[in-house]
Each structure stands twice: as C-alpha cells, then as structure tokens.
Amino acid sequence: xxxxxxxxxxxxxxxxxxxxxxxxxxxxxxxxxxxxxxxxxxxxxxxxxxxxxxxxxxxxxxxxxxxxxxxxxxxxxxxxxxxxxxxxxxxxxxxxxxxxxxxxxxxxxxxxxxxxxxxxxxxxxxxxxxxxxxxxxxxxxxxxxxxxxxxxxxxxxxxxxxxxxxxxxxxxxxxxxxxxxxxxxxxxxxxxxxxxxxxxxxxxxxxxxxxxxxxxxxxxxxxxxxxxxxxxxxxxxxxxxxxxxxxxxxxxxxxxxxxxxxxxxxxxxxxxxxxxxxxxxxxxxxxxxxxxxxxxxxxxxxxxx
Amino acid sequence: xxxxxxxxxxxxxxxxxxxxxxxxxxxxxxxxxxxxxxxxxxxxxxxxxxxxxxxxxxxxxxxxxxxxxxxxxxxxxxxxxxxxxxxxxxxxxxxxxxxxxxxxxxxxxxxxxxxxxxxxxxxxxxxxxxxxxxxxxxxxxxxxxxxxxxxxxxxxxxxxxxxxxxxxxxxxxxxxxxxxxxxxxxxxxxxxxxxxxxxxxxxxxxxxxxxxxxxxxxxxxxxxxxxxxxxxxxxxxxxxxxxxxxxxxxxxxxxxxxxxxxx
Ligand SMILES: Nc1ncnc2c1ncn2[C@@H]1O[C@H](COP(=O)(O)OP(=O)(O)O)[C@@H](O)[C@H]1O
Ligand SMILES: [Mg+2]
Numbered sequence: 045x046x047x048x049x050x051x052x053x054x055x056x057x058x059x060x061x062x063x064x065x066x067x068x069x070x071x072x073x074x075x076x077x078x079x080x081x082x083x084x085x086x087x088x089x090x091x092x093x094x095x096x097x098x099x100x101x102x103x104x105x106x107x108x109x110x111x112x113x114x115x116x117x118x119x120x121x122x123x124x125x126x127x128x129x130x131x132x133x134x135x136x137x138x139x140x141x142x143x144x145x146x147x148x149x150x151x152x153x154x155x156x157x158x159x160x161x162x163x164x165x166x167x168x169x170x171x172x173x174x175x176x177x178x179x180x181x182x183x184x185x186x187x188x189x190x191x192x193x194x195x196x197x198x199x200x201x202x203x204x205x206x207x208x209x210x211x212x213x214x215x216x217x218x219x220x221x222x223x224x225x226x227x228x229x230x231x232x233x234x235x236x237x238x239x240x241x242x243x244x245x246x247x248x249x250x251x252x253x254x255x256x257x258x259x260x261x262x263x264x265x266x267x268x269x270x271x272x273x274x275x276x277x278x279x280x281x282x283x284x285x286x287x288x289x290x291x292x293x294x295x296x297x298x299x300x301x302x303x304x305x306x307x308x309x310x311x312x313x314x315x316x317x318x319x320x321x322x323x324x325x326x327x328x329x330x331x332x333x334x335x336x337x338x339x340x341x342x343x344x345x346x347x348x349x
Numbered sequence: 350x351x352x353x354x355x356x357x358x359x360x361x362x363x364x365x366x367x368x369x370x371x372x373x374x375x376x377x378x379x380x381x382x383x384x385x386x387x388x389x390x391x392x393x394x395x396x397x398x399x400x401x402x403x404x405x406x407x408x409x410x411x412x413x414x415x416x417x418x419x420x421x422x423x424x425x426x427x428x429x430x431x432x433x434x435x436x437x438x439x440x441x442x443x444x445x446x447x448x449x450x451x452x453x454x455x456x457x458x459x460x461x462x463x464x465x466x467x468x469x470x471x472x473x474x475x476x477x478x479x480x481x482x483x484x485x486x487x488x489x490x491x492x493x494x495x496x497x498x499x500x501x502x503x504x505x506x507x508x509x510x511x512x513x514x515x516x517x518x519x520x521x522x523x524x525x526x527x528x529x530x531x532x533x534x535x536x537x538x539x540x541x542x543x544x545x546x547x548x549x550x551x552x553x554x555x556x557x558x559x560x561x562x563x564x565x566x567x568x569x570x571x572x573x574x575x576x577x578x579x580x581x582x583x584x585x586x587x588x589x590x591x592x593x594x595x596x597x598x599x600x601x602x603x604x605x606x607x608x609x610x611x612x
Binding site: 058095096097098099116117120121125127129131132133134135136140144145147148149150196 | 364365368371372375376379447448449451452453454455456457458459611612
C-alpha cells in the first residue's frame with residue numbers, strides 16, 4: 045500500500061521541554077488515521093509538524109515521500125488543513141474567503157470560481173455565499189473551513205479536532221461530509237478527544253498520552269485487545285464492591301475501581317451480571333465495551349489539565 | 350545551530366508576498382472611501398491652520414512662504430503615519446486576534462512572504478496617503494518643480510521603511526497598548542523634530558546630529574528639494590541613509606516576527 049505520511053522518531057521540544065517524545069507512525073493512502081488523546085498529549089504539535097507549521101526538533105516526517113523540512117512549499121501545495129481554532133478571514137465574505145485562499149495556491153481565477161461554487165454546495169453553504177464570517181454559526185464556520193481546506197483538491201487533509209465545541213446536529217453533518225470525502229478516496233489524518241468521532245471516522249487510531257503513542261490499531265482491535273468485549277459498571281462503595289468481587293471469584297474478568305464506581309471487563313458479561321444481581325440488584329450498567337473504556341484504561345481516570 | 354541559521358538567513362520572498370498584498374488590497378477596496386477621507390483630513394487641517402493661519406505671522410524661510418515650507422514635510426509625515434498605523438494595529442490584529450497569518454502559512458505561501466506582503470501593503474497605504482497630499486499640494490499651487498514626480502518612488506521607499514519599523518514593534522508587542530510607546534516615544538518626536546515645521550540649521554550642533562538619526566529628517570530634506578527643484582548632490586547621501594535604514598529594518602522585522610510565530 046502507498047504510504048502517504050510517515051514519521052520516524054519524531055521529537056518536538058519547546059525550550060528543551062519535550063512534548064513529542066520520539067514517535068513513529070505511517071498513514072496509508074485512502075485511510076483515515078486518528079490521534080486520540082487527552083488535552084496536552086501532543087496531538088496538535090504532531091499535526092503541526094506534518095503540515096510544515098512547527099519546525100521538527102529531531103527525527104523526520106515525509107508526506108507523499110517529500111521531507112517536510114526540505115520541501116514545505118511542495119508539501120503544502122498538496123495538502124488541506126483544518127485547524128483546531130477557526131481562522132477564517134473576518135474581513136471577507138464566505139465567497140471571498142475561498143477565492144482569496146485559492147489565490148494562495150496559485151489557482152487561476154476561473155478555475156477557482158467553479159471550485160468555490162462546488163465546494164459551497166458540498167458543505168451546504170451556497171445560500172450564505174455573501175455573508176460575513178461574523179454571522180455564521182459555529183457549525184457553518186467549521187463547514188466553511190472544510191470547504192477551504194479542499195480548495196486545492198488535496199489528496200491528504202489534516203484535521204485538528206474537527207468538531208470541537210459543536211452541537212450534535214452540526215457534528216453529525218460534519219461527520220457525514222468527512223465520510224463522503226473518505227469514500228471519494230481522500231486520505232485523512234485527524235486528532236480528537238471525542239471517542240465517538242474516532243469510532244465513527246477512523247480506520248486506525250494512535251492513542252497518545254504525554255507525547256507518546258501508547259497503543260495503535262483499529263478501534264475494534266483496540267477494544268478487544270485492551271478491555272475485552274463487555275463492561276459492567278456498578279455504583280458501589282468500597283466494602284460492597286469487595287463483597288461483589290468476592291462473589292465472582294470463579295469467573296474470568298479484570299476490574300478497576302474509580303471513585304464511586306466499580307468497572308468489570310469481561311467476555312462473559314451476561315453470566316457475571318446474573319451472579320451480581322444475587323447480591324445487588326440496582327445501579328448496574330451492562331454494556332458493550334467502547335473506545336472510551338480503552339482510553340480511560342490506558343490514559344488513566346484522573347483529570348488532565 | 351540549524352534553528353539559528355533558519356532564523357537569521359536571508360529570506361526568500363516570492364510571489365506569495367504579492368498574494369498577501371492582494372488580500373489586503375481586496376479588503377481595503379471594500380472600505381476605501383472612509384480610508385481616503387482619513388488620509389486627507391488631518392494633513393489638510395495642518396496645512397490650512399499652520400500654513401495659512403500661523404503662516405501669516407511667520408516670515409518667509411530662505412525665501413519660501415511658510416505654507417510652502419511645511420507642505421513637503423506634511424506629505425512625508427502622512428505617509429509615515431499611514432504606514433505605521435497599518436503595520437502596527439492592522440498587522441497585529443491579523444497576526445494575533447484574527448489569526449490571518451496562521452491561516453495563510455499552511456498554504457504554499459511562507460511566513461516570510463506573509464510578513465513581507467503585509468509590509469508591502471503598509472508601504473502601499475503609506476504611499477497612497479502621501480499621494481493624496483501631493484495632489485492637494487499641487488492643487489494649492491505649492492509645487493514648484495517637475496522634479497516632484499520623483500516623490501512617488503520615494504514614498505514607496507519611505508512606506509517600506511516605516512512599515513518595516515512598525516512590523517518590528519508588532520513583533521515585540523505583547524498587547525495593543527505597547528504601540529502607545531512607539532507612537533509617543535518615536536513617531537511623534539519624529540513628526541515634530543525632523544525639520545517639517547522649522548529649519549534645523551539654527552539649532553546647536555548636538556541637536557542637528559541627533560536629527561540625523563531620525564530617518565524622517567532625510568525624507569523631509571529630499572522631498573523639500575524635489576518640491577522646490579533645488580537639488581544638491583548631498584541629497585544622495587540622505588537617500589542612501591534612508592535606503593540603508595529600510596533594508597536593515599525590513600530584514601530585522603522579518604526575523605523578529607518569525608521568531609515570535611514559529612516555535
Ligand atoms: N508554543 C508552545 N510553546 C510551549 N509549549 C507548548 C506550545 N504549544 C504546545 N505546547 C505544550 O505542548 C504540549 C502538547 O500540546 P498540544 O500538542 O497542543 O496537545 P493536544 O493537541 O494533544 O492537546 C502541552 O503540554 C502544551 O502546553
Ligand atoms: Mg490540540
């Protein structure tokens with residue numbers, strides 16, 4: 045398979061403080077690759093190095109086989125970028141934003157005009173063509189950012205937290221657009237700390253914490269590898285939970301205690317639940333394991349701020 | 350070491366800078382009328398109040414009526430102010446709150462080109478402001494020589510100089526308030542002590558020496574020469590100093606902004 049992005053021993057230091065600690069990854073053509081991690085894990089920094097925005101301290105990144113440090117212009121000509129924080133041009137209208145952006149890629153005016161028309165209809169903003177940025181909702185701004193990132197018809201787009209701060213409707217619309225792009229063959233690298241987003245969009249995930257990739261694989265693979273198939277959550281204090289654990293001795297499971305909750309991970313959840321109900325019949329949640337369980341298990345449950 | 354070389358090497362500036370200049374031009378064209386009125390207003394008030402008003406009580410200076418004496422200086426100072434406002438408040442807004450620079454540097458346009466494009470734009474706005482005054486001065490009959498045509502390229506250089514100087518301030522500014530220092534400590538004294546309103550010849554030697562370090566002094570001297578058609582070979586020295594100052598400030602400003610943005 046064609047490798048589109050490849051990072052080797054990638055390191056980033058800010059004032060000799062190491063925030064990306066020698067990571068390796070590669071992204072194949074047509075794939076959606078996600079960085080999942082808590083705030084401060086180094087996702088944005090890693091992606092900024094891919095897009096030639098942040099200089100690399102050590103190691104290297106190639107995009108389409110081109111070293112990003114040596115050929116930034118060529119690399120940037122071929123990629124689309126959706127930043128974490130909206131940076132649309134507030135001095136310009138929706139249409140002008142895209143036209144002016146096209147010029148930065150040296151796209152001829154005529155070609156650009158057609159492309160802008162297509163893109164506005166793709167992101168469902170055709171009727172906002174002459175609106176100023178200030179009057180767009182958060183979801184519209186995000187969609188316009190997507191349109192802007194596609195102006196040069198990129199084969200690779202880099203998305204940093206593409207739906208951060210959006211309401212569910214707006215988020216689902218964005219996901220739908222991104223799935224459409226993926227179906228069209230666009231390679232994507234995205235970062236997120238929303239599990240559902242990672243599960244919805246990504247073929248492969250790298251879970252990042254404190255500047256390192258601590259696990260990698262498809263969402264399903266990560267779930268079966270790290271937490272099994274089913275999760276039982278029991279709201280329970282210490283003594284009661286000891287009693288429950290005792291009563292399950294002859295079963296296969298692993299567990300974790302967090303504040304007021306006992307988490308049991310197992311492949312035979314149904315039988316466990318029956319057993320538990322003999323001693324405790326309320327406030328039990330029995331559900332399939334999700335990425336969130338993997339995430340919390342690997343990166344810890346304490347607050348990351 | 351590599352990072353050091355990257356920061357200080359001579360920047361490559363290609364057509365990306367022009368794209369940025371165009372972007373600013375597009376925005377300006379949307380609101381150019383109020384902008385032009387702003388350019389005209391203050392210098393014309395000075396010209397009328399000081400030139401005609403105060404001028405009535407002031408004897409001719411080296412045989413020139415007072416209004417004609419101050420017109421060249423008002424022209425170069427209006428270029429100075431316009432370029433300075435654009436590349437302090439304007440550029441700072443684009444660089445920080447609006448994140449316009451951030452959005453552009455992930456396209457094939459480089460950071461150096463973004464900064465240069467913004468400086469070229471500041472220079473253009475400065476030149477436009479000067480040009481407006483030139484037209485007014487001509488209409489008032491204050492221009493005595495065809496040499497005045499050379500004022501146009503001179504205004505471009507002046508615009509570059511003050512746009513670059515302002516971009517240095519933008520690179521250093523933590524907030525908008527910082528620009529108060531710049532305008533109060535550097536620009537306002539330059540406006541008053543560069544020989545626009547009174548000749549510097551009568552001042553003690555140290556004051557004359559000091560004024561040599563104010564780039565506006567040289568610009569006033571050259572422009573006055575062009576207005577009156579009184580050209581002297583020494584103007585080339587003034588011009589060389591202006592150009593040298595422009596090149597250095599341009600380079601320094603790009604280096605500093607880059608250092609601020611690229612971490
Ligand atoms: N410009 C910078 N200067 C110094 N430290 C930074 C800078 N940008 C990010 N960091 C630090 O690098 C770490 C990783 O940040 P970031 O890549 O933004 O994480 P994420 O996107 O995963 O939330 C954080 O500890 C952050 O404080
Ligand atoms: Mg981030």
